[in-house]
Amino acid sequence: MRKNVFIRFWAYLRYYKGSLYLAVFLKIIEAFASVLEPFILGLIVTELTTKLIAHTPIDVGKIAFLLVIYAVRGIFSEIGSYGSNYFMTRTVQRSIYDLRLDLSYKINKIPVSYFDGHQFGDMLGRFTNDVEVVSNALQQSFLQVINAVLTLLMVIGMVLYLNLQLAIVVIVSIPLTYFSAKFLLNKSQPFFKRQADVLGDMNGFVQENLTGFNIIKLYGREEASAEEFDGILDELQDVGFKASFISGLMMPVLNAISDLAYLIIAFWGGFMVITGSLTIGNLQAFVQYTWQIGQPIQTLTQLAAMLQSARSSLERIFEVLDEDNEVSEVTETLSGDLTGQVIFNHVDFQYNEDKPLIKDFNLEVKPGQMIAIVGPTGAGKTTLINLLMRFYDVTKGAISVDGHDIRHLSRQEYRQQFGMVLQDAWLYEGTIKDNLRFAKLDASDEEIVAAAKAANVDHFIRTLPGGYNMEMNQESNNISLGQKQLLTIARALLADPKILILDEATSSVDTRLELLIQKAMKRLMEGRTSFVIAHRLSTIQEADKILVLKEGQIVEQGTHQSLLDAKGFYYDLYMSQFIQTAE
Structure with missing residues (x-):
């Protein structure tokens, strides 16, 4: 049976469990302080109203004491809110750092066949988007879920303590609120998913048309392109309206349930106040607790989708981490080159x-x-x-x-005995010198220049702004494809390999450069x-x-x-x- 991915992720969180437990503890304090607010205000209201109605002196000392408790409660609430977020953020970010590090180590251990069977975009998504989804879900959702659950439990405890009959009204409103929110969320979720898909289609369409804008103009496809874009926009508008409209019903529906509970408590509680079986302060507390019920239920409902996304992302991440490493059965060593x-x-x-x-x-x-x-x-x-x-x-x-x-x-x-030049010339962001040194990290500047001269690329490099210190951009498109190929050949030569592999090495080079490469390779392949x-x-x-x-x-x-x-x-x-x- 597969282990739950959240339980498995505990392996990363447990190294920072001190910060995690502290974050949870501070969130408990915040929730308790928040739930305590209506009760303290109720005591103050009761003290004021009973003394005013009875025309007796107000106990200033008691009021002052309650106000001090209220202020202290507020301070603890703020400390709990700030502290829990701080320690949770630190815990999550350190755990995500470890997760990314494991992915980085793993990617260098799994066989090449794994990459042949997975699209580059899919692998990139696991390293970036999926990890970020997990990070956001834990950082934003974990404490909110704890706060929502604690708030509900504490509110139920407080209303039961204040009055059993009115507590039933509040408790009954909880499942009614939850299932209403869940129903609306389930109805709106498919439209949100479709909205995201259509938005992706629109972005892809725009990118494709901007890239091929000249071709569109050449063949007079402007109107057809505009019509296709209108169709995408129509669908996006339709699903966007449905998603927003249905999700927009959530607050009115939840407020309606709260209003109904509020009316019942107001009439029933008012009657109880008149008969003397309930203080006006406790009635006021009940009203506040009624309003406090809706928010945590809505939070739990909405965060369920985020946690589900985090679970899917963790499954994709652990799929990579669970891949078998390259089999290594080293029984022989090379005595020399x-x-x-x-x-x-x-x-x-x-x-x-x-x-x-x-x-x-x-x-x-x-x-x-x-x-x-x-x-x-x-x-x-x-x-x-x-x-x-x-x-x-x-x-x-x-x-x-x-x-x-x-x-x-x-x-x-x-x-390490091989030099290899592929059909697709690969260079990374950095100087030309750094790209050439990639094959031999301890190579001196003189060795780099010698390799470039042997590959007939030294003159070209010196004509560039900055020469060997010119910065390649991220896409390496500030030089031509043929020039990149020359640099990769020079890089392979710098490694001084015993076996040289050229896979379509001159496919992207023009005839003049091809002759230069052939001349250099004829000399440098001698003895290899x-x-x-x-x-x-x-x-x-x-x-x-x-x-x-x-x-x-x-x-x-x-x-x-x-x-x-x-x-x-x-x-x-x-x-x-x-x-x-x-x-």
Whole structure:
């Protein structure tokens, strides 16, 4: 049986339970002080009215004593309110900090396959929105729920103490108020959810149309776009009206119930005052308690939805924390740097059990060789690299590097031997120098410049404002895509890897820059084992061996010229690109 997520979250709160208990204690004081107010005022009213009616001297000392108690009560109420919020905020924020820290650690331990199966937006939502929902719910709702429950219990106790008959009226109004509020909330909630969905549709529509504004103008789609937007606005207006109208009925309905209870207590209590079975001060207290009943019930009803959202968010967060970590069976260690000998020995692999991708794959790569991998989309090119990098483990067979089965090596130690440049150039917010140093944190400025020169990117960097100290923005769009690719190649070279992997590394580079990269890579790949995935076949003509993949199998292998002479699948691929280029 799965543990309740709120109970499980106690593992984070318990480290700060001192602050939590203090917050609850101060909230109890605040609630008690709040409930005590009508009773003290009732005593004052009783003292004044009875003495005035009887034309006897007012007991000033008693009145003064009651006023002092009232003032002290007010001070304790304020201290309780401020103190409980302060300590609760501190408890929640520290617990959420620990939760975020655990998520950060976890994300570096779970396998790459997990990210392949989850959308980026979904993962981002768990780290940001879901954690924030939990934080807000605990910080805003927890103490309010305690205050509401305590207020109800104390009010019931006070009215029972004052008068049993009138207490029945107040107690009966509690479930009536609660179920009325819950009914209206259940009716309005679907419209609020639909309102949020339509609002998301509207935001998406606006973003999409602003992004493609030129295309809309080009094809004369302005009127159609405006009509579609009008349709979204009409639905938003409709569901927004229904949500606001139904939820707006809550206060009138709850006030009507309170008014009814108030009228009953006023008439019945007034009669009891006349007959002398109830003091006028206690009647006044009953009236105040009647009004105090509605607010906590409404609070409990409204916070139920917030707590439910927090529960859903916690479930999504714990789903990530419960994921299995990457399997680590380290039985071998590298005695030194790799030479770059790679052997695929009868390798099978499949992402899904019913869909085998690579079957009985065999390959031997000698140190220093450049291996090019080509083939149509879905042939398994990137999958081979994922297996080599241990982003995934083979289903059958083995991959060995320098005689070591890579499954028996530490992933971190093993991957430090690799340099990798992906098709999607990734840079982060910071200086160009910091981005290059990302591959080797202890690299000196001279090493950074040397790597940039080797990648033929030094001149470009120096033409930028600030040179190596130019700040990249968050999206890294203050330089071109091709320039970003050059920087990522320089970053990989700075690491001085023993095995180099280029996955469509020149796909975003123009012809002139491509020639510069090829010249630099020819010099720098000397002595390194290199794997190059390319659709642009002109970039791999000097490869020592070209592997032609189709449906996870090597259908051809050889040098560029030998494969052209064979006039097989590679020949067809090359000629199709040559003809397209010529046209």
